Amino acid sequence: MSTLENNSPKFQPRWITCRLSSPGSTTTTRKKITVAKLAAIANVSESYFAHLFQKYLHQTPLAYVTRRRLLATEKQLLTTSDSLETIAFNTGFANVKAFNRAFRQRYLISPHQYRLTHK
Template sequence: MIEFNLLNIAKYTSGHHWNYVNIISPFARIYLITEGEATIYQNRQYYKLTPGNMYLIPAFTNNTYQCTGSFTHYYIHVVIEPQGNLSLFGKDMKVFEVKATPFDYSLFERLLYLHPGKGLWNPDPATYNDCLVKNSENDFLRGYKCKVETFGILSQIVSRFICPEKMEAGQQLTPVRLRALLQYINTNLSEPVSVARLAEKMYLSPDYFSRFFIKYMHLSPLEYIHQKRIEKAQLLLVTTSLSAKEIAASAGYDNLSYFHRQFKKHTTMSPNQFRAIHRNI
């Protein structure tokens, strides 16, 4: 139903340097504030981060982070991968806030205990990407018991931000067979995926399939495929040291120039620019 890839977990005190403009991260951020205050600006709205509260910032949302003094917080960087077209947060891709409970604090502490040294161990922008890569490599060395417990902890933390009514509404709007097809697309992004092949899997003509897809997804099959391929490329740029050519291939692009054009179309910047910016936070 859902998978998690934990990238970072730490407790840290940030100062006035915690100021980043128009950041679009390919992973979700979860904060538990313990002292001080900071602000996130998203979609013409300011969200104040205050002690005793938890915040979730969904992936692929544009945010500006600001701190004029200092604040202490737990932070989690995590890739949340629902299956098919499942949307955990409905269409409200905003900054989510919930009141933290004593149990929430214990979950963060336990996650820290399970993953020591998984924070951003070097704040130098030039090494941020290397930190994510190293943390991902270290995950292969952890035992199965740790992975299962980590999944359970993240499930409990993320569940605090889920609105069941919005999830159910989104699921009801998307036919079961289309959800299965979306899962097929998402797991085969590195392979050739044509509209004709997708239509065949649903036993529809290409034209009728395209209209059917647009009705429920509000974008064409090709637009959806490109969107998901670029999202995959964004994640690989931040969490691996792969070259742009290798990432293009992993995202299903055999032409590097075409990959660059599609990436800039979706993100307004080149892959190298995107990687450099996300080394800063």
């Protein structure tokens, strides 16, 4: 059993949120985040990190990062007139297609439609 699991409060969402994105940081949204990088921070293997993440946060690391990115896109859609391509890039999506797919999956509406109906 790793030190991380022995000290499970350290692996709670607050700890992950602090590690992934400090105030004013674009870590979660712009940089490529990998399980390998996160596992290195936690000082455990990649598979064990993914296991602990799922155990304590009830979602995969990818799902968590995607959710954080989508929250950032939601804000940008409502507060800027930036193009969808710019927003996708600013929030760490590989391209507009990936951004549209993730957004539609979560919100059941396209980013463009979301902007029109919520602005």
